Each structure stands twice: as C-alpha cells, then as structure tokens.
Amino acid sequence: MLRRGTYQGFGCGKTTLIGAFLLMSVRLIAQDLYRIIREVEKLEKELLTAPAQDHEILKDRLRKAIAERDLMRRSLEGSKDVASILKKKDLYR
Numbered sequence: 168m169l170r171r172g173t174y175q176g177f178g179c180g181k182t183t184l185i186g187a188f189l190l191m192s193v194r195l196i197a198q199d200l201y202r203i204i205r206e207v208e209k210l211e212k213e214l215l216t217a218p219a220q221d222h223e224i225l226k227d228r229l230r231k232a233i234a235e236r237d238l239m240r241r242s243l244e245g246s247k248d249v250a251s252i253l254k255k256k257d258l259y260r
Contacts, residue, residue, distance in 0.1 A: 193243065200239040207232045 210229040217225055 196239060196243050200236065200243055203232060203236045203239055207236055 207229065210225060210232055214222065214225045214229060
C-alpha cells in the first residue's frame with residue numbers, strides 16, 4: 168500500500184504528493200491506459216445510441232475519461248513535468 172509522504176526525485180524536488188501515481192510501474196500504467204481507452208470507446212458508442220436526456224451526463228463522463236486517458240498517455244510517454252500533470256488531473260474531477 169502506498170501512502171502519502173514526502174518524496175524526493177522525479178524532477179520535482181522535495182514535494183508532498185500522493186505517491187501512487189508516481190510510483191506505478193510502466194506495466195501498471197499501460198494496463199490502466201488500456202482500460203481507460205476501452206472505457207472511452209464504450210462511452211462514445213453509448214453517446215451515439217443514448218436518448219437525448221442522457222447526452223449531457225454521458226458527455227461529462229466521456230470528457231473525464233478522455234482527460235484521464237490523455238494523462239495516462241503522457242505519463243507513459245515519460246513526461247518530465249509530472250507536477251503540472253497532477254495539477255491538471257485534479258481539474259477534471
């Protein structure tokens with residue numbers, strides 16, 4: 168179990184972050200990315216067939232899933248600016 172703490176390294180100096188995101192192995196990130204990609208595809212299909220009253224709810228869920236997918240892609244590609252990515256992730260929640 169990963170816990171909150173002060174971590175050094177990762178190019179962000181001495182910063183308190185939730186270490187779960189930073190300490191995931193590449194394999195776990197890739198598995199999570201695969202799951203999120205499937206979720207985005209499912210939501211896109213649902214949006215096409217959903218009744219009009221459900222469109223806003225589905226659009227919101229799709230927007231959040233796309234943001235999470237993009238975040239995971241950037242982290243898997245080895246983005247150097249981890250702190251700003253984590254800040255942006257909180258904006259979509």
